[in-house]
Structures are given as structure tokens and as C-alpha cells.
Amino acid sequence: MPVNLPSIESIALQPVNGIRLGWAEGGIKKTNRKDVLLIELEEGCTVSGIFTQNRFCAAPVTLCRKHLKSGQAIRALVVNTGCANAGTGDKGMQDAVSTCLSVAELFNIPAESVLPFSTGVILEHLPMDKLLAALPKAKENLKADNWADAARAIMTTDVAPKAVSSTLDIAGKNVVITGISKGAGMIHPNMATMLGYLATDAGIAQPLLDEITREIGDLSFNCISVDGDTSTNDSFIVMASGKSGVSFSSKEDEGFDAFYQSLLKSAQSLAQAIVRDGEGATKFMSITIEGALSRQEAKAVGFAIGKSPLVKTAFFASDPNLGRILAAIGYASRECESLEDLDTNTIALYLGDTLVAENGGRAASYQESDGQNVMNEAEIDITVKLNRGSESITVWTCDFSYEYVRINADYRT
């Protein structure tokens, strides 16, 4: 079961003025489940996105990039689960284009105004007849208050739907931020096909939205690891409708700081939800790296720890076998050249508040019973002080259990 993931019923999901959502049961892979989602944006919305860096990226990802660059205002998003439309060659691209054309026809907008998303098995083609037949049905039930069902409609083998919502007061006006995400790692039959959609009724000028989408993505969805695999379909989209009457065109605008922090917190919460629901997860680890020369260096150390099967199985066992963390810190230079002169004598390692290692070895004050107490918790903080610079980062990961192997070794049924 997910680690401390709030139920979607417990979250008051605020509608975002200017944005409506509709779903359908398209039978893409299985019957009787929501597997197609349409998001309709009123005129005047701005949209930005970041996508997987995988070279085998899916056809819809390539098309999203193209449409976002086209200059046409984005007016609709279409998402299907059950098939990733990745590793599908020319036909895959034709299918993604046809999907956009059908949505464009439904809404009487240009095809470039549509962003397509797919998630599911790689190397298989979309069942286009089923997908196209589902689109009018999804359009029929479009409504603003449909975020919970939308969160369910983008699930693949996630155990639980993931959503976030908050409001804040900016210069006397009420601004809403609501979002959904999906992904639980490399759950059978999918890749770690993470999708994230965040919407606000604040208005954000396109250049500013592009800038903060990259920044926020870098500090949220790009700070999580379940298994170290980068999927072919990862996408994170931010939509801003402007209907609240609040709008931003510069980081210096009044109220922007508070809004930015709230948007960042929302994105981090959605990203962490993916880790809390990581396959087979029994623990949620926050790994903070301080005192790095660069953020890249900090991330390299954080992910060396957060991706190591050795570290993750020790956490599953609640075993304070912390030499494994030192070893991971030591080989982080494999992914970041500047770490090649890392001085291990200046590093301090903390488990929770307990100092574990310093001066290249075990701290004199460290008692294994203190480490054991921290390891027994479901939420564990690890802090590494590199003491060589001023950059820091926190990354989030889960442990590695029998259940992880069972889920991923299951045949694609």
C-alpha cells in the first residue's frame, strides 16, 4: 500500500475556472475502466510542458513538443492509458496525429492546439477505433469539477489516484492551484510512465510560464526515483487560465513569490505521491544533499543513494547497513565529473538527526541502536553534508521489496 498517501476523497479538489475535464471508458486495454481523458481549456489560457529525455520517446511526446512550439494556443489535452504509443515507428506518429485531428474536429480548433499523451505498453500500436470512439463520450461529460475522476482516468497500475489542490489569496483575490499525476515506477506493464498536470486560474505570460515550468519540474518530478529507469512518455504540463483576475508576467510581480512557492509545493506533492505509491514501496525516503559545488553535483549524490538497489533493499529490511550509503556517495562521480576530487574526510552523514559518519569513518558518537530506531520508521530522512560548496537539493525515493520484483516479473496479461 502507498506510504502515507492521502486518499483522494480527503482532498477538497477545487475546480480551476477556465478548465474542464471529461473522461470515457474506451476499452483501450481493459473494459470497464476510465482510460481516456480530455481536458478543455478556454481561450486565453497559457500552457507549458517538460518531457522525457528518452531518445525512444513516444510519438505523442514528439507531437506535444511540436504543437507547443507552433505558436497556436493550446485548447485541449487528450490522454489515453493502456498503450504508450512508443517504439511504434511511422504508424505511431500517424496515430498520434489522427488523435489530435479528431479532437480538433470535436472542438473546432486547429490540430496544433491539441496536446496528446499516451501511457502503457511499449512496442504496441494504439487501438485507434476504440480511442476515436471514446473521444465524443469524454467530451460529453466535460465539467470543471471532475478532477478526482480525471486522476482515476490517467491511472495505469497505480494503487491509488494522486491529486493536490490549494488556494491562496493574492492581493485580495482567490487563486486556485489543482493538479493530478500518475505513475508508480516500472509497474507492469508500463515504464515509469509518469504524467503530471497542474492547473491554476492565475494568468501567467507564456515566457514566464515556460521558465517556471522548467524550474518547478526540476525541483519536483526531476527529483524522484523509483527504479532509475527513465520512461519514454514522461510529461509534466502546467496550465494557467487567468480567470481568477490575478496574472503574472514577471517574477517581480506583486504576490508572485507566494504563488510560485505554492505551485512548487503542489508539484512536489504530486511528485512525492508517485514515490509513496512506488511499486512495492514500504518506506518513503527524503535524501537531502547539502554543501555541493553545484546542483548537478548534489543531484548526482542524491540519486546515487536513491537508485542503489543495495541501499533500497537495506531500507526495506530496516537494516542500518549504512556503509552502503557511503559506497554510493563514493561512486556518484560516475555521473558527475566534478565529484572526482570529492574529499571523503569532510563529509558528514546523518540518518534522521543522528550523525552516522564523519572524518571518512563511523562517528565516535554513533550507536547502532539509534540508527535502528530511525530505520524502523516509514518516513526516513537522510542528510549528506558534502561541505564543499553552497548548493543543496532534496530527492525522494522508496525502498525495494519482494513485491517490487513480483509486480515487475508478472507477465504482461
Added chain:
Amino acid sequence: MPVNLPSIESIALQPVNGIRLGWAEGGIKKTNRKDVLLIELEEGCTVSGIFTQNRFCAAPVTLCRKHLKSGQAIRALVVNTGCANAGTGDKGMQDAVSTCLSVAELFNIPAESVLPFSTGVILEHLPMDKLLAALPKAKENLKADNWADAARAIMTTDVAPKAVSSTLDIAGKNVVITGISKGAGMIHPNMATMLGYLATDAGIAQPLLDEITREIGDLSFNCISVDGDTSTNDSFIVMASGKSGVSFSSKEDEGFDAFYQSLLKSAQSLAQAIVRDGEGATKFMSITIEGALSRQEAKAVGFAIGKSPLVKTAFFASDPNLGRILAAIGYASRECESLEDLDTNTIALYLGDTLVAENGGRAASYQESDGQNVMNEAEIDITVKLNRGSESITVWTCDFSYEYVRINADYRT
């Protein structure tokens, strides 16, 4: 059980003239097991080594590097299991120095003529009284015909000892190559602390030995992955005694080519033995990458596939879920910048002899039943043709099973 690993009894382990081996039961971590090994080299031997790139490398690794650079001829190697002497700060270095001094005294040689090796738990200190007491006992049973026991003496939680031996005729003289290795991945309680020792009675001039040790290490021990973790203690040592009457000082020397190939094959066999005995392994995979722009590029693609938990669990399940391999190829650019312009349309993926994917998608000729037949085997060849250059490499890995998690989640008892 190890995958197709020949039993040590089935290998005729030829002694190497000029080199003797002796073991002891030191009780370093457990009683009644061989855990200390001495290797004595006669005057005139040359020795070279390559070591872990981990920044938290163990004290003995640091000392090995120093002694190899000192200019003193290496006359003895000392290996203990049960404790890695890594993450042990200043005291760890003092312990490694004391060990060398004791061995030096036993053999009446300079301390710089001794290479020390440790393997076992990180963050714990060596039990120096036990280790020093074991050294005279190990010296007592030094003999040339002791390779099989030496292979057992360096095991930690390996299921089986690993050795290789061959002879070849060079210009009418008989040359022997014999070696041992240990390591099975991140077996509890160790890191992937791989050790490899290869000896020959050919003579090899020091500069040539240094050059070929690096080359051969790069094509053998640096081509294997069980879990993607780089240990703090990895070491690969080549020893050449010259007692066969054959000696080489240049790659152009008569007979060198055949000797080099035999040495390389021996190192690869020892390296593959580690993967065949990888924790929980049920399959042995050879991943060949062809047509890369550089060897680095080929290795990045090979290890992206070979390290992916997603790919490894699918192989455990004998599931031809081959989109997972495409995804891994697609994100290999994370570890090799030149792959950022990889054209996925020119790539061909083979499982055994079966063409699976080409032109960015599933090959028209591919039948899942053909893929299934290959996946059912214990030894599986994967070939990726990048079709963008002329470099190639083969890397070796094993699958990822429940047993893997069990072994690594066990508490350090």
C-alpha cells in the same frame, strides 16, 4: 545456484612457477572458514593492478596504489575477507599499514613490497589481533599447487569458488595462466566487492604489464554488472613470474598476440564467473552493442540495458517485454553525452538471432513466440546494432529475482 559455472574440481588448476599461495582460518568474522590468503612472489616477478574508482575506496586500495607506484618490486599479497576496512578513517589506514609491516617482517622484505586487500562489511574496523595471528599460519602452508583453496579463501558469500587455468605453447615453451576471483554482487553483508588475481609464468616488462592490465580489465571486469553498485574494494591484479622462459617487453614480440588473447579470455572467464554467481541469478545475459561511435557509447548502452531493474525482472520472468530494452537504449544518453543525437530509426535489436525491432518500432517479421523461445533459455544473447560507427563491446549481466531481494534484505548477521 550459479548459472553454468563449472565446478572448481572440474578445472585442472595449473601451478604458476614462481608463485606460491597459503591460507589460514583467521576467524575474522566467522570461525572455521578460510579467510586469510597470502600470495608469495619470487624475485623477478612483475605485478600490475587496477582498482575501484569509488571515492570512499578502502584503506588497502589506497595503500596498494601507493606501493605499486613506489618502485619496490611486489613480493607478497595479503587478502582478508569478513571486513572491508572501508569507511574506517585514519585508524583503517594504520591497520592496513600494520598488516603490510607484519607480512614484510615474515618474508624479510620492505613493507612497500606488500599489497593488502580486504573485503567484507564497510564502516567496521579490522580485528587486527586475529588477522596478524593468522599470517604465520598462512605462510606455513604456502605452496604452488594451492589455487583451489586460495579461490575458497577469498570467498565471502559467493555460492561457489571461481578459478580459471590454461596453458599455451609459445615458441616451443609451455606458458601457464591461472587465476581466481570472488564476488557475486552486493551480497549481504558486502558490496559488490570483486577481487580478481591472474598469474602467469610468462615474463612481462612492467610498462607492458601496466598497459595490458588496464586494457584487459576494461574488457573483462569492467564489462560486468550485477546491480550497478561500484564497491569500495574492487581490485584486479595481474602477476607475471617469467619462470617459463618466455618473456614479453612489447606487443610486437613473437607469440604475444596469442598470449594476450589467452590472458584476456582468462580474465573474461573470471569476470563472467562473478555474474554467473550473481546473487539470486537464474539467467546469464550477454549484451553486445555494435556500430557505436566510441567504446564509451557502446558501454553506456550496454549497461543501461544491463543495469535496468525493469529489464532484469522481465528476464527473471522469461517475459519478452522488449519495449523495456528500447526504453533503456533511449535513456543511455544520461551517461554518455554523445548519444544525445542517437537516431532510434537506425537501431536494430536482436534477441538471440531473432530481429525484434527496427525503424523505431517492432520488426514486421517478429513473432512473440520466437522471443519467448529465446527468453526460456538460461543463457541469452542480446544484440543492439546502433549503425552509427564501428566500435563494439559485450557486457555481461544476470537477472533480478526474489532471491536477490532476500539476500540483500537479510540483516547483517
